Amino acid sequence: MSLAHLSTSRRDGPLFISRAVLVVTSLTIWIISFILNAGSLDGGSMDHLKLGAQAFDLLGLAVAIVASAPKTPRHHLPFLRLIWLASSITSGTMTAQFVTPTSGYLSLALNVLFGTALVFLVAMRWDLLGFLVLVAANSVLSGAYYAATPRFGSGEGLLIFFITILPGLLGGLAVFFLRNQVQRTLERQTLGALNTLTAQSVSRDAERAEDLAETHQQIQALFAKVAERRGLPLDPGFSEQAQVLAEQLRSQLMISQSTNWLTESLSLAGLEATVMVVAQSDLVERVSPASRSAVLATTMLLTAPAGDADSTLTARPRRLHIFVEPHTAATVLVTWRVTHMNPNRCTPALWSELGSLGVPRVHTDPGGASIMVPVEAPRSW
């Protein structure tokens, strides 16, 4: 079987496995920092700096949470990262200003540690290189904050360096090794699935191929008979037989052409009973080959239950309808209507696939949810 259609995974999935862990970690560090800073308020002139730094840290946390959310549109991410960087620099600079030779170091350390935790969140939907660049930038900035304090040169900068660079390096290594492992395993799985599905496809097609071969033989026999006769016009019996065979061949070709890549893929994946495709075949065929893999992956991810197994909503069987409608000259509107689904419980991989197709819109109602996305589908003629 040709592997020309096998989409080599782009897969801009989340960089880290659990966003919840990173949010909890960041929030915990901010709470500790807030408690310690609030406890050190003395009514002096530095109090507003302490509170201001905490406020900017909280703003950075909010921005980082939005930047790591799977549903945040991809084109907003660069701006969110810039806003976070600005809030981080402001907070770090303010914190460095109230460091004295005898106090304030803990606040600065917690501030840069908090920044390190937020780097993980902000880079959640970035790539490994982007993450490492942010880690390095955060480490350099942290060093710069410390260098601006009167404690610079006392050797305490070493600890600042450790707590900013080490988590980043460990995180980067973990991502690298885990992804390598996952990639290798998935390659094996894909090859296994290719073999299984190819065999399945051949066996499903066997009956149709046999019918077609039989018709082919009948036509060849007719041609041989006609070729033996010399001259025109032909015997009316041959014409009638040719007409019957032509109709037979046309109907067999119609049957073999009656499917499209989406229904065929769903059928191979065993989802024909769960998923109903409501679309004209020519519209489905218009979907560009580059988008097909994401459309199918989205469909299959939507049929798989997500979240806690004991949740009432996720335990109920889902039914999924796919509507493909004309949209613009170069796009079609694909709508997934899923019963018993809460979009907020969907996994990041789903939003990653949807994001690769376009900008999705989500509509929820008591019966389930609808996800609409315009998909690239240029007209062929």
Next chain:
Amino acid sequence: MGAGIARLVTGRPEQDYSDLLVRGGAVAGFVFIAASGLYLGPAEGGPPWHRAGAALLMIIVFVCLAAMWWTDVWPLRLALVTALITLSELLAGVTYRQDSDSLLLAHSLILAVSSTLVLSLRNSWRSALFTGLLAVLVMGHTLMSSAVHGLGATTLLIVAGAWYIMFVVRYSAPKALAAYWNDQSIRAESAAAQAVACARIDASAAEARILHDTLLRPLTLLARGGAGAVPDEVREMLTVATHDAGGPGSRTTPATAHLWEATGNGARTVRTQGADAAVEPDGELALLLTDRARHHCRDGFAVDVFGEGGTLPADVQLAIADAAEECMVNAARHAGTDRVDVLVSRSGSLVSVLISDAGRGFDPKAIPAERFGVRNSVVDRMGGVGGRAKVISTPGRGTTVVLEADAA
């Protein structure tokens, strides 16, 4: 490592073998102890036995963390917590911690490393009880130490925060990893299903094209009693070699070269079956198209090929030639005209072929679904090589088919 991930996904191990989280925690603990040790070492004070004791404890902690890579049995975890508490007291004495908030932070980080032991928590009451006892040991020490020496809540907050974070990791990470793993498996399966489905549909379409071009076309002619065809044409169409050799493309052979006759103005004329077709080929694609056109020039029906397209990748060239030939056949059969013009042009890497007639035309949207000629043999065929086809036709105003493909 794969087995570790699988075990982590499916749940906690029954035996005291380390899983991926415990190993990750051991590595993180190792790094933070080393970093804190490097920072605290030079500041270390007290009697000389303190240094020796601290060095010994560092070795014990490192050995314990290294052993965590293989096993996390309870005595190992207890030894690690005890060593960490003692090490924190030796490396950052009370006096130093009171004087310097940086030493206080390093001291807190050493104690916070104990939180990685939460990653060994299992779904059993014994494991929960033991981990709880370790937490009480660490927190109790921290609380008492802070209270006795007036250090404030800093260390307690940092250690408690670290334990809480590790607890969240213990219960969130396996679920998140399972979801991630499941999603990746679904993506792999969907990629495979889509590849197999598209390959099957492509094969089916190619088969339909061949059957249409080699069987259905002569069959339709026979169904009409051979009306409008000469006996040679019928015989040629029914030749087994033609309809079993992969379609019209198979008819292009070097043996046809002798049919070319040079003319005075550089154009060449093909004489076939009593009909003339004037052609002006300059490139390989144009030569191929002229060769195809030769088969359809009979009984006053002429196909003229102009322009040049250069050399294209073999599959693209063959697709264009087959699609163009299907247009010629359609024009000869349905257009009611005696002339078709084929214009080949190239702009950069884009090659265009226009097949145009001034015949009766048709409405492209009104083509019945059971007619495969335009859809399969022209549009899908071009789509199969990354090209495209556009049919421009109006009833009574002729037909132009534009074939475009990238030659790069």
